[in-house]
Amino acid sequence: xxxxxxxxxxxxxxxxxxxxxxxxxxxxxxxxxxxxxxxxxxxxxxxxxxxxxxxxxxxxxxxxxxxxxxxxxxxxxxxxxxxxxxxxxxxxxxxxxxxxxxxxxxxxxxxxxx
Amino acid sequence: xxxxxxxxxxxxxxxxxxxxxxxxxxxxxxxxxxxxxxxxxxxxxxxxxxxxxxxxxxxxxxxxxxxxxxxxxxxxxxxxxxxxxxxxxxxxxxxxxxxxxxxxxxxxxxxxx
Numbered sequence: 001x002x003x004x005x006x007x008x009x010x011x012x013x014x015x016x017x018x019x020x021x022x023x024x025x026x027x028x029x030x031x032x033x034x035x036x037x038x039x040x041x042x043x044x045x046x047x048x049x050x051x052x053x054x055x056x057x058x059x060x061x062x063x064x065x066x067x068x069x070x071x072x073x074x075x076x077x078x079x080x081x082x083x084x085x086x087x088x089x090x091x092x093x094x095x096x097x098x099x100x101x102x103x104x105x106x107x108x109x110x111x112x113x114x
Numbered sequence: 115x116x117x118x119x120x121x122x123x124x125x126x127x128x129x130x131x132x133x134x135x136x137x138x139x140x141x142x143x144x145x146x147x148x149x150x151x152x153x154x155x156x157x158x159x160x161x162x163x164x165x166x167x168x169x170x171x172x173x174x175x176x177x178x179x180x181x182x183x184x185x186x187x188x189x190x191x192x193x194x195x196x197x198x199x200x201x202x203x204x205x206x207x208x209x210x211x212x213x214x215x216x217x218x219x220x221x222x223x224x225x226x227x
Contacts, residue, residue: 105157
C-alpha cells in the first residue's frame with residue numbers, strides 16, 4: 001500500500017505555455033500533499049503544501065501565481081506551471097502523507113522548457 | 115526552522131563492505147527521521163525510518179540509529195551490493211500530519227564490485 005502515482009514522468013514544452021502535473025494517492029486518502037522541486041545533484045526543495053479543499057501554502061520565494069496548486073479531492077493534487085520559461089526546467093516531485101504518517105513520493109516529472 | 119546536515123556528500127565502498135551516512139538536526143522538537151533512497155530520474159523511496167522514542171531500528175541489511183541528546187542519526191548499510199548505489203537522503207520532521215520533511219543534501223553512494 002501507500003502508492004503515489006505522478007504523471008507525466010517527463011514533459012517538454014515551449015516557453016510561454018503551461019504544464020499540468022498530476023499526483024494521485026492510489027490506495028489511501030491524503031488530506032495533505034507536498035510538492036518539491038529538485039535540481040540536478042541537489043536536495044529536494046519544498047515548494048508548497050497542498051491541502052484538500054483549501055488553498056495551498058507556499059514556501060518563501062515560490063510564486064503562487066506561477067505554480068498553481070489544486071487539491072480538489074483526497075486522492076488528487078495538481079501542479080500547473082504557468083507561462084513556463086527555461087528557468088522553470090527542473091525535476092518536480094509530489095508526496096503524500098500515508099499510513100503511519102509516513103511520507104511517500106511519486107516518481108517525479110522532468111520538465112524541460114525550450 | 116529545522117536544519118538537517120548530512121555527511122559525507124559522496125561515499126565509495128567495495129561490495130560487501132559497510133556504509134555509514136550521518137545526519138544532524140537542529141530542532142529538538144523533531145521526532146520522526148526517515149531515510150530515502152533515490153535512483154537517477156526517480157522519486158525518493160522510503161527505506162527505513164525511526165521515531166524519537168526508539169534508539170535503533172533494523173531491517174535486514176539496513177539499520178538506523180538515533181541519538182536524541184546529540185541530535186544526530188545515522189544510516190548503516192551492511193554487506194553492500196552494487197544495487198545499493200544511489201543517492202540517500204536523511205530527513206527530519208516534527209512528525210505531525212501536515213508537517214513537511216526537511217531534507218539533508220544527500221549522499222551519493224557508489225558500491226563497486
